[in-house]
Amino acid sequence: MSFPDRPPASGHARPWSLPEAPLRQLPGGPAIQTVRMGAQPLFLAAWTWPAARLQEPPAPRGALRLLTALLRHGTDRHSSEQIAHILDDRGARLRVSASTDSITVSVAGLSEHLPALLDLLDEVALQPAFAESHLERERSAALDLLHNEQSDPDHLANLWLCALVYGGHPYGQPSASAEGLAATTQADLHALHARITAPARGHLLVVGDIEAEPLLDQLCARHADRVGGGPLLALPGLPQPRPRRVVGVTRPGSEQTTIARGQLAIPRAHPDLHALRLANHALGGSSSGRLFTRLREELGLTYGVSSSVDAGLVGGDFSLSFTTAAARTAEACQALSASLGDFSTRPPAGEELERARRSMIGGYVHGTVGVAAVAGLLARGRVLGIDRADLAERPARIAALDDEAVQQAAARWITPADQSLVLVGVAEALDAALADEPDALRVDAEDTAYHRGDLIP
Amino acid sequence: MRTPHPPHCRTVSTLSNGLRVVQQVEPAVPIVGIALYYDVGSRNEEPGRSGFAHLFEHMMFQGSAHVAKGDHFALIQGWGGQANGTTSQDRTNYYCSLPASEVGLGLWLEADRMRSLLISPENFENQRQTVMEERRERVDNAPYGKAALAMQALSYRCWAYAHPVIGEWADLEEARYEEVLAFHRRWYRPDNAVLALAGDIDATATLAQIEALFGDIPAGGPRPQPDLFEPPRQGSVHERIEAPLARLGAVSLNHPAPDFDHPDFPAFEVLEALLFRGSSSRIWRRLVVDSGAAVQLSGGYECHRGPSAFGLFGLAPRGGSTDRIVDLYEAELMRLIEEPVPEAELQRVVNQLRAAKVFASENMLGVALSLGRALLFHDEVDWEERQLARIAAVTPDDLRRVAAATFTEAGRVRLDVVPA
Numbered sequence: 001m002s003f004p005d006r007p008p009a010s011g012h013a014r015p016w017s018l019p020e021a022p023l024r025q026l027p028g029g030p031a032i033q034t035v036r037m038g039a040q041p042l043f044l045a046a047w048t049w050p051a052a053r054l055q056e057p058p059a060p061r062g063a064l065r066l067l068t069a070l071l072r073h074g075t076d077r078h079s080s081e082q083i084a085h086i087l088d089d090r091g092a093r094l095r096v097s098a099s100t101d102s103i104t105v106s107v108a109g110l111s112e113h114l115p116a117l118l119d120l121l122d123e124v125a126l127q128p129a130f131a132e133s134h135l136e137r138e139r140s141a142a143l144d145l146l147h148n149e150q151s152d153p154d155h156l157a158n159l160w161l162c163a164l165v166y167g168g169h170p171y172g173q174p175s176a177s178a179e180g181l182a183a184t185t186q187a188d189l190h191a192l193h194a195r196i197t198a199p200a201r202g203h204l205l206v207v208g209d210i211e212a213e214p215l216l217d218q219l220c221a222r223h224a225d226r227v228g229g230g231p232l233l234a235l236p237g238l239p240q241p242r243p244r245r246v247v248g249v250t251r252p253g254s255e256q257t258t259i260a261r262g263q264l265a266i267p268r269a270h271p272d273l274h275a276l277r278l279a280n281h282a283l284g285g286s287s288s289g290r291l292f293t294r295l296r297e298e299l300g301l302t303y304g305v306s307s308s309v310d311a312g313l314v315g316g317d318f319s320l321s322f323t324t325a326a327a328r329t330a331e332a333c334q335a336l337s338a339s340l341g342d343f344s345t346r347p348p349a350g351e352e353l354e355r356a357r358r359s360m361i362g363g364y365v366h367g368t369v370g371v372a373a374v375a376g377l378l379a380r381g382r383v384l385g386i387d388r389a390d391l392a393e394r395p396a397r398i399a400a401l402d403d404e405a406v407q408q409a410a411a412r413w414i415t416p417a418d419q420s421l422v423l424v425g426v427a428e429a430l431d432a433a434l435a436d437e438p439d440a441l442r443v444d445a446e447d448t449a450y451h452r453g454d455l456i457p
Numbered sequence: 458m459r460t461p462h463p464p465h466c467r468t469v470s471t472l473s474n475g476l477r478v479v480q481q482v483e484p485a486v487p488i489v490g491i492a493l494y495y496d497v498g499s500r501n502e503e504p505g506r507s508g509f510a511h512l513f514e515h516m517m518f519q520g521s522a523h524v525a526k527g528d529h530f531a532l533i534q535g536w537g538g539q540a541n542g543t544t545s546q547d548r549t550n551y552y553c554s555l556p557a558s559e560v561g562l563g564l565w566l567e568a569d570r571m572r573s574l575l576i577s578p579e580n581f582e583n584q585r586q587t588v589m590e591e592r593r594e595r596v597d598n599a600p601y602g603k604a605a606l607a608m609q610a611l612s613y614r615c616w617a618y619a620h621p622v623i624g625e626w627a628d629l630e631e632a633r634y635e636e637v638l639a640f641h642r643r644w645y646r647p648d649n650a651v652l653a654l655a656g657d658i659d660a661t662a663t664l665a666q667i668e669a670l671f672g673d674i675p676a677g678g679p680r681p682q683p684d685l686f687e688p689p690r691q692g693s694v695h696e697r698i699e700a701p702l703a704r705l706g707a708v709s710l711n712h713p714a715p716d717f718d719h720p721d722f723p724a725f726e727v728l729e730a731l732l733f734r735g736s737s738s739r740i741w742r743r744l745v746v747d748s749g750a751a752v753q754l755s756g757g758y759e760c761h762r763g764p765s766a767f768g769l770f771g772l773a774p775r776g777g778s779t780d781r782i783v784d785l786y787e788a789e790l791m792r793l794i795e796e797p798v799p800e801a802e803l804q805r806v807v808n809q810l811r812a813a814k815v816f817a818s819e820n821m822l823g824v825a826l827s828l829g830r831a832l833l834f835h836d837e838v839d840w841e842e843r844q845l846a847r848i849a850a851v852t853p854d855d856l857r858r859v860a861a862a863t864f865t866e867a868g869r870v871r872l873d874v875v876p877a
Contacts, residue, residue, distance in 0.1 A: 003572065003673075005523050007532070008561030008666065014487045014657070039485035042815050072736065073746075080746065084737035089805050091812025094736075110812050137749050144705060144752045144774045151600045151704045253701045253877075255597040256590070288531035297527055300586025303594050323594050355535050362537015362556065369488055370819040 016365045018392040021378055022212060024220055028227035030202035032219045033378065034212040037371050043208025044375045045118055046106035047125040047197075050383040051313060053100040054170050054235060055195050059451060061173060062142070062180030063192045067130075068098045069138045070189065071105060074129040083124065092117055094124065100171055101312045102383040103196055108372065111209040118206070118219075126197065130189040142181050150445060153251055153424040157260040157321060159450045160247050164420035165262050168453020169239040171315050177451050198229020203382045207375040239264055239315040246421045246440040248430035249447070257329040257425030257433070259336065262319030265413045268311040268384045274394075275401050275409035276318070280309045282348035282356040283414065284320050289356075290348075294339050295322065301332045309413075313384060318414055329429040333421075340416040347407040361395045467828075468660045469838050474676045475648025478667055479828045479838045481655040483821060489656030490822030491563040492552040492829040493571075496651075497644035500546045500617035500683045500763060505631070508588070508624015511544040512632055513640050515584040517551060518542070522573035526580060529566055536562070539822070546618055547762045548833060554822040557657035561666055568670035571650070574641050581634040592623045600703040601770075604874040607698050608709040611870050612766050615687040646677030653829035656821040687713070687764035693869040701877035705752070708779035710786065711768025712868040717760055717834055723847040724859045725767060729757035730806040731798065731856075732789065733769075737805070739789050740769065749774060750781045762834060767863065768870075779873050793860035797853035807849045814845065 023033040056064045072094055073080035087094055092109035105125040109117045149155045159174055166172025204223065206215060241264050266272055277285075284291035284307030295301045307320035324332040348356060367373055381391050421437075423430050424445070434440045443449065470478045499510050520526040533540040533553050540553035553563050596602035606621045613619040624632075652671070654663065690713055700707075715721055732740045733756045744751040756769030771782040817823050831840035 003523075003569070003670070004565065007565040010562075011558040011560065013556060013558040016487070040815055040818055042812075042819075081737065081742065084735065084742070085805075088735040088737040088809055091809040093816075108816065110815060137746070140749060140774065141745075141752045144772075147775060148600075148704045148752075148772070151702055153598065251702075255593045286530070286534050288527060288534050293527055296587055297583065300583040301590070303587055303591040323590070323598070325590060325593060355531065359534045359537055362535070364537065366488065366537040366539075366554065366556075369486060369821075372819075 016395065018368060018388060019374060020212075021388045022216055023388070024216060026220060026224060026226070029199045030204055030223055030226060031382065032216060032223065033203065033205045034210060034216045034219070035205070035207040035374060035378070036210055036212040037207055037374060038209045040371070041111045041209050042108065042371060043111050043114055043206060043210055044106055044108040044371050045121050045204070045206040046104050046375055046379050047121065048102055048104045048203045048205070048379040048383055049196050049198070049201050050102050051235065052098045052103035052196055053175065054313070056192060059173065060177045060180030060183060062176040062182075063184045063188050064098055065142055065176040066135065066138055066181065066184050067189050067192055068096050068103070069142065070130050070134055071096045071124050071128050073134040073138070074131050075123040076127045076129060077123060080134060083120065086116065086120055090117065102380070104379055106375070114210065128193060130186050130193075132186055135186055135189070139181055139184070142176065143178060146176060146178060146181065153254060153256070153258040153323070154321065156249055156251070156445060157258040157422045157424045160249060160422040161260045161262050161319060161420060163450035163453070164245050164247065164422065165242065165264055165317050165319070166239045166315065167242055169315065170236055171239060171312065172453060174451060177448070199226040200229040202226075203379065205375055205379055205382075207378070208371045235314050237314070238267065241418070244418055244420050246434065246437045247423075248434050248440050248442045249422065249424040249445055250427045250430060250442065251424050251445040252426060254425045255326060256323040257326055257332070257423055257429045258321060258323050259329070259332060260319065260321040260422045261336070261419045262317050263415065263419045265309060265316045265318045266311060267314055267316050270311070270316075272409040272412065273311055274398055275405045276413050277309050278353070278356055278360055278398060278401055279348065279406050279410035279414060280307055280318065281360050282352055283307055283343055286359060288359075290343060291320065291339055295332070295335060299335055301328060301335060326426050326429040329423065329425060330433040330435075333423075333433045337416065340414075340419075343410070343414065344416060347410050349403045349407065353403055353406060357398060357401065361398050364395055364398070467838055468664070469832070470664055472647065472668060472672050474672065474674055475646075476650055476652060476671050477832055478652045478664065479654070479832050480658065480660045480663060481824060481828060482658060482660055483655055483824070484657050486819070486821050487557050487657050488554055488821045489557045489560045489563065489654060489658055490552065490554045490820070490825035491560070491567070492550055492653045492822070492825040493567050494548050494550045494651045494653070494829040494833045495645055496649045496833060497549055498545050498547045499620065499622040500685070501644070502620070504616060505628060506636075507620045507628040508622070509628070509632055509636065509640065510549055511622055511624065512584065512588050512629065513637060514542045514544045514549050515588055516576055516581065516637055517570055517574065519580040519584065520575045521570040522575055523569050524566060532562060532566065544622055546622060550826065550829065552822060552826060560654065560656070560658050560663060564666055564670050567652070568674070571645055571647065571671065572674045574638070574645070576634075576637055578634045581637060585629060585632060588623070589629055592626075592629070596621075596623060598702070600700060601707060601874060604698050604700055604707065604709065604872060608711075608870070608872045611694055611696060611872060612711055613687060613764050615685055615764050617683040617685055618761060618764050643677065643680060647671055647674050648676040649680065651829050651833045653825045653832065655824035655828060683763070685763035690868045690870070693866050693871070695871045697873045697875055699877055700874045703874060703876040705775065706773040706777070706779050706876060707771060707874040708773070708782050708871065709768065709770045709874070710783055710869065710871045711759070711766040712863050712865070712870075714758060714760065714765045714767040714863060716763055716765050721859050722760070723844060724851050724855045725758045725760070726810075726844070726848055727803065727806050727851045728767070728793070728856060728860065730809055731802065733757045734806070734809055740786060743789060744771065744782060744785050748785060750777060750785050783871065790860065790864040794857060794864065798856050800853070803851065803853065807845075810845060810848060814841065
């Protein structure tokens with residue numbers, strides 16, 4: 001029998017659906033949601049609140065980073081060590097993650113431990129102690145790690161690019177400065193925690209091998225008295241477009257140059273969002289996109305390159321980054337510019353866009369398999385004002401995007417002439433690559449001026 | 458506790474050409490994970506050819522008789538799936554996840570490149586450049602990258618494990634296009650491979666498909682085995698390396714440990730969990746939470762199919778000392794020798810490992826990778842479940858005996874990383 005020259009036909013495809021996710025909004029209190037997914041005897045429970053760093057006082061920043069680190073180090077009832085034992089005795093995992101737009105405290109464990117771990121989750125998320133001794137230890141570690149981050153070229157490139165794209169807007173500001181970390185007090189942490197975790201803005205979600213409705217009843221009764229804070233946040237205004245700027249960060253000894261480009265794009269609620277994401281998928285959103293194909297597979301300039309559309313509550317951006325050998329920096333910058341120029345004059349269409357469309361839909365469906373994936377989708381959706389019905393309809397919405405809509409979104413939001421550029425590498429490489437950029441700002445790797453929103457008008 | 462993987466869901470088969478196949482049916486998950494392991498890694502390279510196994514892995518995505526360069530990723534991603542390959546000292550694997558309805562596509566892609574790799578000098582040169590960029594990114598431009606390679610070279614005298622998987626610069630430059638096809642002919646044969654699948658598949662129909670796609674690929678000839686002899690360490694080693702790109706001092710320290718098949722393997726897994734797994738683990742609490750002697754650390758059992766090691770890597774705070782990290786670490790090692798580990802702590806380890814197994818069971822690609830590894834390394838598809846039972850049987854006396862035999866001054870290798 002000869003080997004077939006094409007893949008075997010597809011088998012029977014199972015229709016996709018997002019699990020039912022009953023949600024109750026308690027009067028003046030949190031929203032509570034439970035989802036049954038019983039394939040494995042495990043669950044994930046999470047408290048999420050919107051706009052975490054958006055509620056941190058302006059510079060100097062650092063309180064949220066410390067708050068995030070300290071939640072696991074003690075509550076009104078349990079010490080750091082006791083919390084660690086409660087978790088590890090059950091093989092459970094506690095995670096705290098915070099961003100500009102949200103903070104999530106979650107615990108994942110075997111369903112036989114659900115009651116004990118839900119108790120612990122409430123304690124950690126709602127009754128942190130912020131003990132002075134742990135504050136000092138975490139402050140010291142955070143300062144050391146901040147110092148260490150300055151040695152990471154990708155991190156530096158990202159800090160500078162955010163500052164160029166967003167300026168003084170909270171989305172453009174690093175999560176911490178040495179001054180902010182040093183100045184944060186225990187009282188600051190309690191005040192920030194109270195502000196962020198206002199009951200009326202909270203979302204408690206439990207997904208997994210549970211009985212959804214009885215658990216929902218139980219959780220609603222448990223949190224019925226948790227009221228206050230008001231459902232609406234005072235959010236900062238939209239970030240304003242800024243002129244293109246170029247920064248070269250000298251990092252002596254670098255074998256490679258990190259190249260990052262980006263521009264302001266759109267917030268989550270913008271009607272162009274899915275079309276822009278689809279355009280980006282064809283450009284640099286996957287290893288079959290144009291950037292990967294051209295810069296890696298044809299030119300051998302890099303190990304990997306990707307672009308992304310980041311859309312938050314009040315703003316968003318398009319950005320890309322990759323690294324290349326120091327000696328090939330100028331060549332890589334030119335090749336990148338040529339690829340982006342080509343994308344503008346020859347936007348994706350037809351079969352290329354259809355492949356990207358199928359890939360994006362398939363990737364979305366693929367990403368909803370499993371308890372943690374569904375929990376993450378629902379929690380993020382809640383923060384960004386997207387309900388379950390919206391999430392369930394997303395594949396159909398992407399499928400319905402026509403080529404023209406995608407091309408128009410790309411033309412509006414991926415505009416190379418507006419993209420700021422950051423290079424991090426040795427001076428000789430930057431000199432060669434920036435020879436045609438007389439207005440480029442040159443700084444060294446120690447420079448922390450990216451903290452200053454007004455640095456680059 | 459419910460068992461996530463009842464053994465009856467698994468089937469194991471061997472085709473007439475020697476390809477071993479394991480399938481695990483998981484009807485609840487509409488995804489299939491496919492992992493194809495080849496029994497070749499950097500340990501099979503020859504001196505002067507370091508990095509070739511990994512460079513070859515890149516060539517496997519450059520096209521085959523019916524798949525154009527770049528189409529492997531495009532076809533998988535067209536269904537929203539993921540695909541990649543990795544190379545270690547002990548094996549090379551290729552994997553993908555797809556909607557379960559597309560299992561045929563994943564198998565066809567693997568079969569096509571097992572039987573008919575299609576390469577050109579241009580593609581080879583392109584991937585050599587790509588691998589050089591990968592090395593720069595992961596090693597030469599990373600603050601602690603060169604230190605990691607230096608520690609590997611210090612830890613093993615057996616060349617098979619002492620040299621870097623990514624390859625030495627001179628060897629990458631010397632790699633020749635003509636060697637690629639010979640490498641494929643020697644190592645990428647069905648009798649040197651294990652194919653693992655997990656997901657919502659029909660095991661009988663899928664096996665028939667595998668037979669049709671792979672069954673007529675000829676087996677290979679004899680393959681040379683690597684020299685794995687590791688002379689015992691005769692005295693401690695302590696070296697320093699300057700790291701101009703680093704900001705914080707760091708230290709790596711390890712002791713020799715046995716390979717996968719050694720009867721003490723479960724005891725070492727327990728030691729790893731006890732010392733490093735979870736926020737209550739001994740080293741994490743003592744070095745990071747309680748004393749602040751380290752601001753970041755990682756560690757555990759670096760186990761291979763040959764010489765292995767057990768150790769840690771820690772970043773010291775500004776103004777701190779790597780000596781303090783080492784002193785506290787070694788005090789914890791001594792405690793293992795001097796005091797029996799309480800039963801409750803042992804039970805915690807078992808609970809952690811059992812729970813981790815349940816968490817991992819949702820990910821079909823992860824399940825396929827575990828099954829492939831179990832069959833290739835241990836010739837036993839239920840190895841992980843049996844390993845859990847073996848771990849549960851480890852006693853405090855086992856741990857004291859193993860710790861006393863392993864954590865000796867003579868076996869210690871230490872590398873201090875000094876920022877410029």
